[in-house]
Amino acid sequence: MITQLLEQIEQRFADVQAQMSDPEVINDRERYADVGREYRQLEPAHELVVEYRRAESDMEGAKDMIDEDEEFAELYETSKARISELEEEIRMAMIDRDPNDDKDVIIELRPGTGGEEAGLFAGDLYRMLTRYAERLKFKPELIEADDGGHYTLAIKGDGAFSIFKYEGGTHRVQRVPETESQGRIHTSTATVAVMPEADEVDVQIDQNDLQIDVYRSSGPGGQSVNTTDSAVRITHKPTGVVVAMQDEKSQLQNREKAMRVLRARLFERALEEQHAAAAAERKAQVGTGERSGKIRTYNFPQGRVTDHRIKLTAHNLDAVLDGELDEFTNALQADEKRQMLEAQTADNA
Numbered sequence: 282m283i284t285q286l287l288e289q290i291e292q293r294f295a296d297v298q299a300q301m302s303d304p305e306v307i308n309d310r311e312r313y314a315d316v317g318r319e320y321r322q323l324e325p326a327h328e329l330v331v332e333y334r335r336a337e338s339d340m341e342g343a344k345d346m347i348d349e350d351e352e353f354a355e356l357y358e359t360s361k362a363r364i365s366e367l368e369e370e371i372r373m374a375m376i377d378r379d380p381n382d383d384k385d386v387i388i389e390l391r392p393g394t395g396g397e398e399a400g401l402f403a404g405d406l407y408r409m410l411t412r413y414a415e416r417l418k419f420k421p422e423l424i425e426a427d428d429g430g431h432y433t434l435a436i437k438g439d440g441a442f443s444i445f446k447y448e449g450g451t452h453r454v455q456r457v458p459e460t461e462s463q464g465r466i467h468t469s470t471a472t473v474a475v476m477p478e479a480d481e482v483d484v485q486i487d488q489n490d491l492q493i494d495v496y497r498s499s500g501p502g503g504q505s506v507n508t509t510d511s512a513v514r515i516t517h518k519p520t521g522v523v524v525a526m527q528d529e530k531s532q533l534q535n536r537e538k539a540m541r542v543l544r545a546r547l548f549e550r551a552l553e554e555q556h557a558a559a560a561a562e563r564k565a566q567v568g569t570g571e572r573s574g575k576i577r578t579y580n581f582p583q584g585r586v587t588d589h590r591i592k593l594t595a596h597n598l599d600a601v602l603d604g605e606l607d608e609f610t611n612a613l614q615a616d617e618k619r620q621m622l623e624a625q626t627a628d629n630a
Contacts, residue, residue, distance in 0.1 A: 283368050286375065287330050294320075294327040318383060318439070326374035333367045336360045373618045381477035382443035387424075388475050390432040393451060395469025400430025402454045402579075403471040405602055407432040410448060410473075412604025417444065430471070435478065442477045447613040448606075449475035449566035449576075456581035466582060470575065474566050486544065492516040493536070498527040515539045522546050577609075591616050 300306045300316045307313055340360035346353040390407050392399035407426075411434065414421040419438035426432045436445060453470050461467065498512040512527035513535040524546065526539040578587045579598060586601045586609075587594040593612050595601060601609075 283371070286371065287333065290323065290326050290330050290371070290375065294323050294330075297323060321439075322378065326371060329367055329371045329374055333364060333371065336363045336367065340364065369622075373615075373622055376618055376621045379443065379446075381446075383440055384442045384477040385435065385437040386441045386445050386475055387478050388432075388434040388436065388445065388448070388473060390430070390434070391472045391474075392430040393470030393472050395454075395467065397460075398454075398458045398467055399469040399471055400428075401458075402452070402469050403430035403432060405454075406452055406471055406473060407434060409602050409604055409606070410434065410436075410445065413606045414438075414441075414445075414604075416604050419444075437478075442475070443614075444610055446475050446477075447610055448473050451575045453575040453578045454581070455578065472566075486517070486540075486547070490518050492518055495532055511535060513539050515543055517543060517547065520547065520550065522550070588613070 297316060297320045301313075301320060306316055337360075340357055343353040343357035343360060347357060388410060390403045390410075392403045395402070411421045411423075414436045417438070419436050419441055422435040422437065424433040424435050451470050451472050453468060455466055455468050457464055458467050492515070494514045494516075495510045496512050496514065497510055511530055511532045512525065513532060514523065514525040515536070516523045522543065524539045524543045526535040526542070529535045529538065576588065576590055578589065579602070580587070581598065583596075584598045585594055585596045586598050588609050591612050593609065595608055597605070
């Protein structure tokens with residue numbers, strides 16, 4: 282099984298490398314971008330394969346030399362152990378990616394429980410994510426903000442969603458507000474919704490899906506309008522959307538207008554479905570904003586940050602709020618891959 286996977290990775294990587302230097306591909310900007318994206322996705326797995334081949338060679342060479350020198354026994358065992366580790370790493374590297382991972386993201390931050398303090402915390406999270414994006418050379422763009430702590434942030438860059446999707450959920454803060462005279466620790470929350478930025482929706486209309494009826498116009502427009510079958514009614518059978526047009530004297534002109542309106546209506550319908558799906562995703566991420574539902578806690582008195590999904594605690598709160606989220610992102614990515622690998626293994630069993 283692993284041998285076949287190694288050969289597939291080597292062959293595909295060689296094919297992609299060849300395409301990267303193919304003049305025909307280079308001159309096709311869209312195709313070259315797609316090939317470049319696939320190259321970047323395959324490169325980590327290919328590097329692991331190269332290491333696997335090297336460890337395999339070391340193990341075989343050491344095996345032949347053990348009888349002559351006992352020191353080779355250690356190299357044999359070390360190489361064997363590394364090969365076992367690499368098998369899992371290679372399988373994890375080849376797990377199917379989320380199709381949205383390459384997209385830009387839209388992030389909505391909202392105060393949850395905690396009044397004014399929740400709004401201040403939402404601002405802290407906005408600055409944290411903005412600085413993280415800047416550190417990773419992405420392009421953050423503030424789309425909307427208000428005094429209550431509501432922020433809408435766009436982050437552009439190849440693979441932005443694959444990084445920031447782990448920030449979606451309820452974040453909790455424990456600290457003493459500046460307005461607290463008794464020195465009591467308050468607990469507040471802010472919600473973060475991370476959504477892949479949708480590509481432009483193209484409306485493809487199959488002519489076989491259309492029922493086109495022509496009839497005599499009944500409205501004003503002169504004698505010729507009322508005496509010829511110039512009016513057009515187009516029904517899009519899959520959706521039931523109906524458009525009728527009779528303003529023009531020419532049947533062709535009415536048909537062209539009707540098709541323009543039909544495309545616009547189908548486009549709007551697709552956007553509404555897309556927005557409904559995004560709203561469902563947002564609701565799943567945001568939850569209620571209550572203190573009990575949280576993905577991460579920022580504890581100021583103890584200077585620690587805990588991610589409850591992977592039970593990871595870091596004692597560098599100031600650095601995290603300054604955008605140093607790599608430790609959490611890397612751990613969450615690894616955990617997601619492990620879960621997907623387990624599911625994939627179960628499906629193949």
